[in-house]
Amino acid sequence: MATEIKAPVFPESVADGTIATWHKQPGEAVSRDEVICDIETDKVVLEVVAPADGTIAQIIKNEGDTVLSNEVIAQFEEGAASGAAQTQAVQSEEKVEQAAAKTEAGAAPVVERAQPVADQAPAVRKALTETGINAADVQGTGRGGRITKEDVANHQAKPAAAPLTAAVGERIEKRVPMTRLRKRVAERLLAATQETAMLTTFNEVNMKPIMEMRKQYKDAFEKRHGARLGFMSFFVKAATEALKRYPAVNASIDGDDIVYHGYYDIGVAVSSDRGLVVPVLRDTDRMNYAEVESGIGAYAAKAREGKLAIEDMTGGTFTITNGGTFGSLLSTPILNTPQTAILGMHKIQERPMAVNGQVEILPMMYLALSYDHRLIDGKEAVGFLVTIKELLEEPAKLILDL
Known part of the structure; x- marks a missing residue:
């Protein structure tokens, strides 16, 4: 059964908010009360949780969008995970089993490569764009080798190796938007x-x-x-x-x-x-x-x-x-x-x-x-x-x- 997921009712001192992060994407299985979205306001970050076990059917408000109090931000499907999510999970398990079997036979373990940036979730694409990190350089830990926001953050936190050659006079800039807070x-x-x-x-x-x-x-x-x-x-x-x-x-x-x-x-x-x-x-x-x-x-x-x-x-x-x-x-x-x-x-x-x-x-x-x-x-x-x-x-x- 499809239900609406709405933004929280904001206090009188807060006019609106911004979708900061979607922790779950359409088709991914979620548990009741699991955090699926963060909404950033002028003062605090509000968490939106899943109303029941099920999956997100559709995201209506994307990351960076402005939302009003009690506005619909997504559609939610109660019950078991969608067929796509289940299929993805089964494929992921099969790959893990294959890697384990090869390792036992003495072969080198299969290492999942990160998917191209275009195949990543919107939150991950945004993080890669803002940080200037190449998706191919990040080791994905998500399903099917997908990159998560945590993978991008962990990669960014690693000490950068000094390049063998550096362009003379190279001056790097990075522009990121201010948070509402x-x-x-x-x-x-x-x-x-x-x-x-x-x-x-x-x-x-x-x-x-x-x-x-x-x-x-x-x-x-x-x-x-x-x-x-x-x-x-x-x-x-x-x-x-x-x-x-x-x-x-x-x-x-x-x-x-x-x-x-x-x-x-x-x-x-x-x-x-x-x-x-x-x-x-x-x-x-x-x-x-x-x-x-x-x-x-x-x-x-x-x-x-x-x-x-x-x-x-x-x-x-x-x-x-x-x-x-x-x-x-x-x-x-x-x-x-x-x-x-x-x-x-x-x-x-x-x-x-x-x-x-x-x-x-x-x-x-x-x-x-x-x-x-x-x-x-x-x-x-x-x-x-x-x-x-x-x-x-x-x-x-x-x-x-x-």
Whole structure:
């Protein structure tokens, strides 16, 4: 029985999406709830799954096509695989058996050669075109020696052998379209720089007290709570306390109005293969350190798998970004509008510091607070950042709520 496969119902903030990848092609057997298609929106990638066991009868929306909420993208045939798919599977099995028989007889195993690019699925043809890879150079692992997108990605990841001869003055270019997520991030960052009076103030924090506390209790913490004790939980809790003391930093501008939020939803910037995403920890004033660490860990895993949902990234009253993960020593983070401030963490670097008239080598981190000067005055911004510094350098005050 033929049924329609439709795009998911998009949230109000998402107008449309783009077919990113068809994981299955017409005639291929699929199982119930198996992912058959990815739809990329401005914020997340949505997965479309098979409604039952069966095959895709027809693809209506191809890769790269724009789709609307609940629009039909394919026709699905419930039941066993189509005759073409079954025949292909039988032929593939026969080839494997023949290769095995020849190997047992002492003959060299039969190696399937990749099919010409014209015979490949649309997703594979697109990948080969964008990467400039010759289909004949890729070892296909699909049915009948067909190339899959994974085969193209694996081939591209291999270190390229240096050519024996290179054309003098050869200059290679590759042009690929921006993903919807990357375009949306670019638009938001550009808008933040053009539509806000953004200013950045800096300070530095001695990380030695937190590092010593973490070293002493990290094993017991993980054993008790099942979560790794990192530095982010200290920064989230310190930022939450500082936001309580400086409400303007937790506010936003809506037209000519200032919206003061009576709750603390802190976004944590996460880098994924598809771009920068900012999942939000809700009500951080009510969370303990273990809950913060578990929440961040869960979001990081979902970001790597491309499974962050719209609701995971909706809202947020303040953002923390950690460029130190990649080795950044100092930077000026860009506001995540309509929020009015963002805290930038950086690499921990040992430096000689003057302490009580003596020079000590201490693990220091530069902190950066970018803020919208239309709402936040310099005095408030500096006071907010100094509060975070003091709480981190004396974590007992943070834990004891002093």
